[in-house]
Amino acid sequence: xxxxxxxxxxxxxxxxxxxxxxxxxxxxxxxxxxxxxxxxxxxxxxxxxxxxxxxxxxxxxxxxxxxxxxxxxxxxxxxxxxxxxxxxxxxxxxxxxxxxxxxxxxxxxxxxxxxxxxxxxxxxxxxxxxxxxxxxxxxxxxxxxxxxxxxxxxxxxxxxxxxxxxxxxxxxxxxxxxxxxxxxxxxxxxxxxxxxxxxxxxxxxxxxxxxxxxxxxxxxxxxxxxxxxxxxxxxxxxxxxxxxxxxxxxxxxxxxxxxxxxxxxxxxxxxxxxxxxxxxxxxxxxxxxxxxxxxxxxxxxxxxxxxxxxxxxxxxxxxxxxxxxxxxxxxxxxxxxxxxxxxxxxxxxxxxxxxxxxxxxxxxxxxxxx
Ligand code: BGC
Numbered sequence: 001x002x003x004x005x006x007x008x009x010x011x012x013x014x015x016x017x018x019x020x021x022x023x024x025x026x027x028x029x030x031x032x033x034x035x036x037x038x039x040x041x042x043x044x045x046x047x048x049x050x051x052x053x054x055x056x057x058x059x060x061x062x063x064x065x066x067x068x069x070x071x072x073x074x075x076x077x078x079x080x081x082x083x084x085x086x087x088x089x090x091x092x093x094x095x096x097x098x099x100x101x102x103x104x105x106x107x108x109x110x111x112x113x114x115x116x117x118x119x120x121x122x123x124x125x126x127x128x129x130x131x132x133x134x135x136x137x138x139x140x141x142x143x144x145x146x147x148x149x150x151x152x153x154x155x156x157x158x159x160x161x162x163x164x165x166x167x168x169x170x171x172x173x174x175x176x177x178x179x180x181x182x183x184x185x186x187x188x189x190x191x192x193x194x195x196x197x198x199x200x201x202x203x204x205x206x207x208x209x210x211x212x213x214x215x216x217x218x219x220x221x222x223x224x225x226x227x228x229x230x231x232x233x234x235x236x237x238x239x240x241x242x243x244x245x246x247x248x249x250x251x252x253x254x255x256x257x258x259x260x261x262x263x264x265x266x267x268x269x270x271x272x273x274x275x276x277x278x279x280x281x282x283x284x285x286x287x288x289x290x291x292x293x294x295x296x297x298x299x300x301x302x303x304x305x306x307x308x309x310x311x312x313x314x315x316x317x318x319x320x321x322x323x324x325x326x327x328x329x330x331x332x333x334x335x336x337x338x339x340x341x342x343x344x345x346x347x348x349x350x351x352x353x354x355x356x357x358x359x360x361x362x363x364x365x366x367x368x369x370x
Contacts, residue, residue, distance in 0.1 A: 003027045003135035003162065005128035010035050010042075014067040017123040027133045027164035029053070030364055037063050038120035039076035039139050039158055041188045043318070046166070046364045048192075049291030056292060058189040058308070058328040061318050066121075069315040072187045073328075075120035076158050077113045078174070079143060079150050080348070081185040082261070082304055082337035085220040087111035089340035091151065091179055091349065098149040104254060107218020110338075113187075115148030119156065120187070133164035145178065152178030152352065166364040174356040181340045181348045182356045189308060189328025190294060192287030196319045199326040200307065201242025206284040207235040207303065209262035213336060214251050220338050225263055225270065233260065238284070241307060241329065256309035257326060261336055267301030267346065274346045276301050279359060283331050291366045298333040298360040301346050306330045333360045 003026050010021040019037035026032070031053070033043040042060070045053040059074050060066060066073065086108055087100030102112035113120065124139040136159060143154040159171040172184045191200050212233045213221040228234040232244030232252060245257050252258070263270055266280035279297045283305070286293040296303070308330070311323045339348040350356045 001027050001029070003130055003133065005130060005135050005137065007128060010037065011062040011064070013037055013063040013123060015121065019063050019123050020126065022126065022128055022137050024135050024137065024162045026135060026162035026166060028166040030162060030166040032162060032168065034137060034160055036124050036126040036139060038122060039124065039160070040066065041074035046292055047366050049366045049368050054194050056190055056192050056194065058191060058195040058317055058323070065315065069312050071121055072113055074188045076139070076184065077187050078119035078156065078182065078184045079114050079147065079154060080111065080181050081113055081183045081332065081334050083220055084111040085338050085341055089181065096149055096151065104217060104219045107216070110218055110220060117148065119143060134161050136161040150180055152176040152180040154180065154182065168362045170360045172356070172358040174350070176350050176352060178352050179349055182350045183335045183339065183348045184358060185332040185334040186360065187330050187332055189330045190285060191328045192290060192292035195317050195327060196321040198324060200329045201240065201245060201326060202287070202289065203241050203329065204238050204286045204288060205235050205241050206238040207262050207305065208281050208283065209264050210236070211263045213261045213263065215254055215260065217254055219254060219259065221261065221336060223342060245307065258305050258307045259309055261302050261304045263302055270301065270346060272344055272347050279361060282333060285329065285331065291368055293365045293367055295363040296331050296333065296360065297363065299358055300333040300335065300360065302334055302336050304332040304334060306332065
């Protein structure tokens, strides 16, 4: 099958920008519909064990779905994915104050996913392409100096490529003109039963991590790297997400379920000057009911797993049904939350003129399970 990319209008965002939807038909059969509105994954059809295709991501029919609720479903996240404590950090002797709009009960507030209007909430320039067996879209965006309180203008390029092997690859590139923190991710939520299929607690997840980051009440890592052995965070051998998600564990209580960062085993040493360039296996998600599988491979040292514990249930998703508690799971590859305030951890500061690069592959397949 020759891959193709078609484009159609997707509506107007609350910022008055016109969004588009690109339908990428991969040579291997997977089909993705992605928007230039923050790179949102609106639909993603993958085969089950019998070859039946289903849309397996949670999202909305139009920009209004994102504009009227949690804006992050399926988006590109930046400038800083995840949390920065109190929205504060110092760099080069300057104290920066960012909007600290996100707060878990008991926390002091934090900057989440880039602030009030993160990179997810812009219509990016988009160039569809077909190259041999690959098809995809190159998204570009310019974030001005001082955007959401961050220093430096950043020129960003994110490429989505769908291969003939049903791999969706995300390549991130960003060049700032001043030293600035950059930590990008993709916030797609999977539900292999379809977005109206209820909770993802029956999905089996594997995470290649011996350690995770416990948090304070505001979901900011305490600084400890805790061994997962004997905890509900031990997914090394694969475990149903629901197996221990309601266990009486202080971390699970803070997150209302999984909303934590795992330090991948590939990230040894986990030190301020460590660099990670090779793609390595991070996580796997499989649905025993239909055999759908995704493997996540990344250049990043960590993965934040979020089981949609804070989903807003008065919102209707694409099929017209209300979002439900734990209706999706996001596997967000990234550097650790609050790294700008944790100088001992792998740095997220990109020097002026340097190129930030990151890549993640979502490898889709199906298997017969017992
Ligand atoms: C965070 C959650 C947050 C969600 C918003 C996740 O990456 O870890 O705490 O509620 O994003 O969509």
